[in-house]
Amino acid sequence: MVHAIGIDIGGTGIKGALVDTDSGQLLSERLKQATPPGGEPDDIVAVVKTILGQVGSAGADVPIGICFPAVVRDGRTMSAANVSKKWIGLAAEQLFERSLDRDITFVNDADAAGYAESEFGAAKDVDDLVIMTTLGTGIGSAIIYRNQLVPNAELGHIDIGDRHDYEKFAAYSAKERKDLTWKQWAGRLQEYYETLEKLFSPDLIIVGGGVSKHADEFMHFLKLKTPIVAATLRNNAGILGAAALAAHGSGDRPTRGAEQLVRSTSTNPPA
Incomplete structure (x- = not known):
């Protein structure tokens, strides 16, 4: 049985739980706190730290996955949906890792x-x-x-x-x-x-x-x-996916991002 912690950051709420990534079952209560007004980076990190402190079995050997409403490339948030524009271009994965003093897996919420x-x-x-x-x-x-x-x-x-x-x-x-x-x-x-x-x-x-x-x-x-x-x-879904990606050692690095594919695709014929 592989355990991991999933954190789902949204524009209105931040949720987290300990997950059995073999079965997809939550092993703890799903904890939720309101996203701080304005969605500033330091404020959101503080809420994530609080939730992690409340989740059981949060030892250093338990993988942590965090999903966020943004395009994530090389650990940077390249957009920001319903949170502060300060996230755009921010080295968000590094920010969380420094603040939490541990490695994380950081991914887009829809992913x-x-x-x-x-x-x-x-x-x-x-x-x-x-x-x-x-x-x-x-x-x-x-x-x-x-x-x-x-x-x-x-x-x-x-x-x-x-x-x-x-x-x-x-x-x-x-x-x-x-x-x-x-x-x-x-x-x-x-x-x-x-x-x-x-x-x-x-x-x-x-x-x-x-x-x-x-x-x-x-x-x-x-x-x-x-x-x-x-x-x-x-x-x-966000909690389970973030936890599973953390446990499986995945994220946005192994496969080329798809936004280039989308940009090159059009339903309109070329001029």
Whole structure:
């Protein structure tokens, strides 16, 4: 039995727990504290230290994985979603390691959720290409190929037709902002997922994010060639994925980031 600690940092809350990375079971209570107002780096680090202090079996030999709402490259946060802009370009992994006085694995939050679904959830028995999407304020995404994470796939930002940055049109926040019915919103998602099919030919698409608990309201409207299912791990996905990546010695280093692939891919033909 391999134990690891997973910490999931979000714009409103920071969660953590001790995890059995063989079974995907939480071995401690899931602890949660509010993300400090403004989401400043030092303030968030302080909350993470507090949570780690409350998690049992946090010895120096227990791996720690931390997931964060940003593109993560070589331990640096290259973007910032719902946290301070001071994170942009910050050597965040080093900041945590200095503050915690130990090594960590530091990854993007959607990547952690996608990896968790491939290890313990909806994609556990799928050996080929899986795309996980998280529908919320934006559209987060993760690519898993044969149980290996391809990090930093920002698939919410693709252009479809004349719409730039399609997440602004199809994220759950767009449904709320425009007061769309489930069917109207599903029409926007249909175009989005058809585009992912065309670009990547995945074997499975997983729909995550908080709205996945309402999957029965909208997913039956989606008509795709690719099987598409709701995520199963929900609020524990980030914790489980971060812990599993830490235990497996993975992160954003082994595989080239996918954002270059996305930039080179377009649904519009070249001029």
